[in-house]
Amino acid sequence: MSTEGARGVVHLVDDDEAIRVALTRLFTAAGYTTHAYGSAGAFLIATGTEPDGCLVLDLHMPGPDGLALHDALRQRGWTVPTVFLTGRGDIPSSVRALKAGASDFLTKPVRSEVLLEAVRAALEADAPRRAARERRREARTRFGSLDARERTVLRRVVEGALTKQIAWELGVSERTVKADRASVMRKMGATTLPELVRLSEGLSPDGEPSSG
Incomplete structure (x- = not known):
């Protein structure tokens, strides 16, 4: 179940359908895009990559519970802000969740304004x-719009190579390298060399995030 809004995205994971329906209405009325899931597994299947927005997560669910899902997300390196909901006071679990990076831990029934404020604060902190x-x-x-030679020129430029050196390595004229460099700057949306370096940080030769 999902509805479109403009203030941000809320991913709601709760095995209780009545709660999913009620909270989806609440978040939608508050202007959030809302995606609701009935289990941790359903959420993981639907989100192959780290999602934007805030995760509102029920603590006690059949199968992997909220803490198990939260731990699994952290193991993937995902840091999506998470607001936990629990039907009963559970101090050890709340302490564990908060130490693991949860944004908030609320006990059901929770007042609408309290939950909405927790989501707002989580999204603001995650901005x-x-x-x-x-x-x-x-x-x-932008990197994907570069051709093979432009990618090589980009890599060598940010490594500090001179135009003459790049031309020799590629077997082309310096004029060609200068034209390629200008094209790279335009396609990457950079106006200065430091800006080009910043834009290319973290990209591997195929344009994906590097592991280093």
Whole structure:
């Protein structure tokens, strides 16, 4: 189940259908795009890559529970902000979740304004990470528009190679390298060399995030 909104994205994972319906209505009315899942497995199947937005996660569910899902996401390197919901007070679990990076831990029944504030705060705190991810996505898209020689020129330029050296390595004229460099700058959306270096940081030769 999903509905479109503009304030951000909420991924709701709860095995109770009535709660999923009620909270989906709440988040949608508040202006959030809402995706609801009935289990941890359903969420993982639907999200092959780290999702944007905030995860609202029921603690106690059949199969992998909320903490198990949260741990699995952290093992993948995902840092999507998470607000836990639990039907009963569970201090050890709340401490564990918060130590593992959860944004908040709320006990059902939770007042609408309290839950919405927790989601708002989680998304606000996560804004720098989302902005960085968007910059990386844009850089990969721009990198994909480069042809093979332009990618080589980009790599050598950010490594500090001189135009003459790049021309010799590629077996082309310096004028050709200068034209390729200008094309790279334009396609990558850079106006200065430092900006080009920043845009290319973290990209492997195929344009994917590097592992280093």
